[in-house]
Amino acid sequence: MQTVLIIIHLIVVLALIGVVLLQRSEGGGMGLGGGGGGGGGVSGFMTGRGQANALTRATAILAGLFFLTSITLTVMATTTRAPRSILDGAAPAGPGQQAPAGQGGGNVLEQLQRLQGDQPAAPAPGAPAPAPAAPQQ
DSSP states (O other): HHHHHHHHHHHHHHHHHHHHHHHHOSSSSSSSSSSSSSTTTTTSSOOOOHHHHHHHHHHHHHHHHHHHHHHHHHHHHHHHOOOTTTTTTTOOOOTOOOOOOOTSOOOHHHHHHHHSSSOOOOOOTSSSOOOOOOOOO
C-alpha cells in the first residue's frame, strides 16, 4: 500500500512541476514568459484567460493532492514503526561484565570500541588497579 502511495505521490509531484512551469510569469523577471532572458517562452502555447484559470485550478488541485499524500505517507511511516528507547539495547553490567559506556574511562570512541569488542577494557584514570587473579590449583 505504501509503495502505491509513493508512486502516486511522485506522479503528483511531476504533474505539479509541469503545471507550474507551463504558467506564464506575471513579473518582469527571468521566467519563461517574462521579458528577461527567457526568450519567447510558451506565450503561443497557452494564451487566454480560460487556460490561465484552468492552470491555476490544476495547480491548486495538485497542491492539495501533494499535501494529502505527504501527510498520509507520514502517518503510515509513524504508525508502522514501533516506539523504542535508546536504553533498550543497553544491558545492566553484572559482576563479570565491563561497565557501561558512561562509567568507563577513555573517550567516547574507545568506549564504543570496547562495547563492540574491538578493544580490551582499560581501567579508568585514577581508578585503583584491578587485583591480580588468584592462581588456580
